[in-house]
Amino acid sequence: MDLDPQMAAALQTFFEESRDLLQEMESALLFMEDQGADLERINAVFRAAHTIKGSAGLFGLEEVVRFTHRLENLLDQIRSGTKMLTPANITLLLSCGDHIGDYLDRLVSAAPLDQHFLSEDLRLLAELQAALGAREQKLPISKENNLQLYEHTEASSSSVTEIPADEKVSTSANWHISLRFGIDTFRDGMDPLSFLRYLQQIGDITGLVTLTDALPALPQMDAESCYLGFEIGFSSVADKATILDVFDFVKESSVVHLLPAHSQIGAYLKMIQQLPEADQHLGEILVAVGSLTSEELQRALALQENTDQTGQHQPLGEILVDQKMVQEPVVQGALEKQQQQRESQSAERQLLRVRASDLDYLVDLVGELVIASAANRLFAGQDALEARLESATQVARLVEEIRDGALRLRMIDVSELFQRFPRVVRDTARTLGKDIRLEMHGEGTELDKSMAEKITDPLMHLVRNAMDHGIEPAEQRLQVGKPAQGCIALHARHDSGGIVIEVSDDGAGLNREKIQRKALEKGLITADQVLSDQEIYALIFAPGFSTADKISDISGRGVGMDVVRQNIESVRGRIEIHSVSGRGSIMRIHLPLTLSIIDGFLVRLAQDTYVIPSESVEECLEYPKVQGTVGYMELRDQPLPLLDLNAVFNKRATDESRRNVVVVRHGLERIGMVVSGILGSQQTVIKPLGKLFEQVPGIASATILGNGDVAPILDIPTLIQRHYAISAKSAHSFIH
Known part of the structure; x- marks a missing residue:
């Protein structure tokens, strides 16, 4: 349709708000399916459908109005009590919500309404008509129909x-x-x-x-x-x-x-x-x-x-109380509600909807401002003018606050990421014929919106995989003393300057022997290799690897787990597996807070500058003049493994007498990185590496310094893991 720019912008807002309303409908219906119906959520579902219908009518979207009107009729009967909110009706309402979402997607992309879509449209309309016309018997009080x-x-x-x-x-x-x-x-x-x-x-x-x-x-x-x-x-x-x-x-x-x-x-x-x-008056509330x-x-x-x-x-x-129409406490309650509504509307008027692309552009500009600020401070230091240096420092402080404010604008609650999983678990469990509940914790944890978009598909695959491979059938669970209902849990939390998201299940756990046997068949390992549990579990991320005995629509083709790891690593994250046979598994994903700007700790290797993410740095030490065991130093009566970064990146240090140790930590692992010098901290704008350098081990990305030089940003988790893996292999070779 041809619309003027103002109407086109309003239509885009309608699409966005309608998707939010459909998500609210789905959440309310899933809650009532599990906990039983209540008036508040039934009214919420009705209001969402009514709002979509009314807004669609403003833009002349007659097909959406026609379908939603039929849906609204059924919801109105459920709300008035003439129809029951049965499990069958919940399934129908969920399908109708999906169909409205499909309508909106096609309108956004200007895609035609093909035969499959029209057939689904007719089927749902017929089911709605049947539900509206069905005569229902009065049933005994139960959770499902009350x-x-x-x-x-x-x-x-x-x-x-x-x-x-x-x-x-x-x-x-x-x-x-x-x-x-x-x-x-x-x-x-x-x-x-x-x-x-x-x-x-x-x-x-x-x-x-x-x-x-x-x-x-x-x-x-x-x-x-x-x-x-x-x-x-x-x-x-x-x-x-x-x-x-x-x-x-x-x-x-x-x-x-x-x-x-x-x-x-x-x-x-x-x-x-x-x-x-x-916006209701006192009388309207009562x-x-x-x-x-x-x-x-x-x-x-x-x-x-x-x-x-x-x-x-x-x-x-006063009139209502005097005329004995309503008791005074009820009138006071309505007046308090009216005040709450006014305060809520006042808060809503202070909110402003912003396009994500505009926000991304703002963050990109802030990144360039960070680089320019670093250059300004560098040149001010070279001129040795105290007034100019003080001014540059103040500008740098303000730029840092602007950076933090811009990044906060892109932060969303994990609940926006988790909200799609109740429906996934419900539908997948029915497909598999299993009884599975979903638990979610830490929904208030914040992460970057762009991070949430990139992590959605990996999380979806992990949840579906846990349901298919992890949770056993009810009969098998009862035989081993477990409840018939399985449990999938999503948990998010902040940890060491990053985000940790866990997908756990109480199923059978990973079968170590089966994974090892499949890996031998595929030639991924040799028979004489001695691998730890973590190394065995990591084999499931190999391309084409699967332990499924039969292929299903859910999983079993060996496509997905390798993509899961690639997608997680593409956002500077990592995934680790913890599993106990017979008790379940935990897939733990570690993610940075943002993909754009970080606080960096600058170090020198030979004549070049490298950046260590500040969130990983614990402390800095002088390199010990007298070293005991090669590759270790003593730190507060504890051995600290050392990793010489000059050797890792083939750098020839000109002055070996002035070396430092930067102690870094990732998770529970800690290591001392030997560098040629420490240059201090600086805001660091993350720039992606080119195709030629994407696979360089130990390098996550790069940044531009104030003097225009390009500095690599170190991949601390990979460096620590590689160092421990090499040390373990050396110890194993020495023993044998």
């Missing part, structure tokens, strides 16, 4: 009221009715007792007191006049409007007050807090939770208007 409502916070017990979903959902089950019939009730042909009998058709009268205080003395009594009044305790699943409709024929001449029992006030307050954040009817609200507003005309404005809340 709306778990609100806890009676003021009741003596902590039980939760449960109401079958095919009944009309009630905001409260216990009521107090204060009833005063009009003096002309008999003359109007009404029988007060008939109203009480009708009440019993929609609930139970739990208490009844007849009021006789209006009875006059016997000589003044008129046999055709009604002096009766009642105070009634009433239990019903009907809502307030339905109960008041019982007295519809006498409401003009009688006084009817309907209030929830005192123990139900807490339930109303909880419902008020669970309302969506919308109507929304059912403590006030629309008719009562109009009557109260009319009374308020009358007081305004007399110059004495009376707040609506």
Whole structure:
């Protein structure tokens, strides 16, 4: 479609917000499938679908409107309680959400609606129609077909009221009715007792007191006049409007007050807090939770208007309490909710949506600014002018703050990365015929958005692989004393200036012997090689390696684990495996915080400058003049392995008498790197290596220094691992 630039930008915003709403729908449905239905999440799903439909209509996306309208009809019936939120309906709703997402993807890419898509469209519409037209029997109370409502916070017990979903959902089950019939009730042909009998058709009268205080003395009594009044305790699943409709024929001449029992006030307050954040007036909030009817609200507003005309404005809340329409605690709760909504909207107005490409461009500019700042400080130092050097130092400090601020803008919570996995685990478990739950921890951990995009596919493969290969069938788990339900866990945390993400399972663990046997068959190892557990497990990352006995749609083709490692290493990360036979496995991924700018520690090797990431540096030492065991030094009564970087990179040091040791750590491993000199710390902009240098061991990337020179950035994990591997092989050769 041809749109002006402003409308095109609005359409792009619609696509982005719709994807967020679809993700919210999916999360809510998966939660209810596991924990049981509740009104708050059902309303959230309905609002998401309604918002997508309304926004799509603004842009003339009629196909999206047509499909979402049918979906909204089913959600509306579930919300009103005429349909149940069954597992089958959840599956249908999830499929519909996927289909809407597919619609949006095709609209973004201008792809045609092919035959497969149209067939799926017709199938889902037919299922929605069938679900709408199906007559459902009233079922016993169970987790699958109930709306778990609100806890009676003021009741003596902590039980939760449960109401079958095919009944009309009630905001409260216990009521107090204060009833005063009009003096002309008999003359109007009404029988007060008939109203009480009708009440019993929609609930139970739990208490009844007849009021006789209006009875006059016997000589003044008129046999055709009604002096009766009642105070009634009433239990019903009907809502307030339905109960008041019982007295519809006498409401003009009688006084009817309907209030929830005192123990139900807490339930109303909880419902008020669970309302969506919308711009609602006090009366609208009370109507929304059912403590006030629309008719009562109009009557109260009319009374308020009358007081305004007399110059004495009376707040609506006072009128509602005075007229015994709503209790004061409920009014106060609604006023607090109204204030929360205003504060929330004020905070939302302070947010600004920014395109990721614009943010990336900003970070790139900040990187160039870091390089320019380093050059400025270098030249200021050469001129030896104190004022200029002080100014350059201040500029460098401000640039560092700008760098940190720009990088924080790109940080997102890991929850945005994890949120797609509940659906993956659910669908994959059904495909495999296994019962598997997903646990997620550390969702508040932050990482760079570009990092999250690059790590999504590796994580997806690890999770699916754990479900296919790791988690055993229920029968096998029961035989070894495990629960029938398997568990996959995702855990994220900050560690040593980086991010650690773990994918763990409580399955059978890696089979060391089977991996070794397959590796021998493929010629990856020789029969006389002695390998540690870590080295054996690392073989699963070899291209084409698989221990699967049969090929499936999930895994087993030997394609994926090598790509997992490549993708992780491409973002300067590493993956390690920990497994215990019969108890499960942990795939631990170590990632840097960002891909753009780091604090670097500059060292000299011969005449060249190299950079060590500052997050890896523990301390700096002078190289010991007297060395004991070759390749080691003593550090606080502990042996410290030494790695001569000049030897690693074939550098010829001109002055061997002025060497230093930089102690670095990665994970639990620590090593001393011998360098020719220490040049200090500096903000370092990471530049990718060219094709020719990508496979140079020990070099992760490069940077540009202030004087224009290119300095390699060392790959500390690889250097440490290679050093320990070479030391182990040397020790093994010496023993044999």
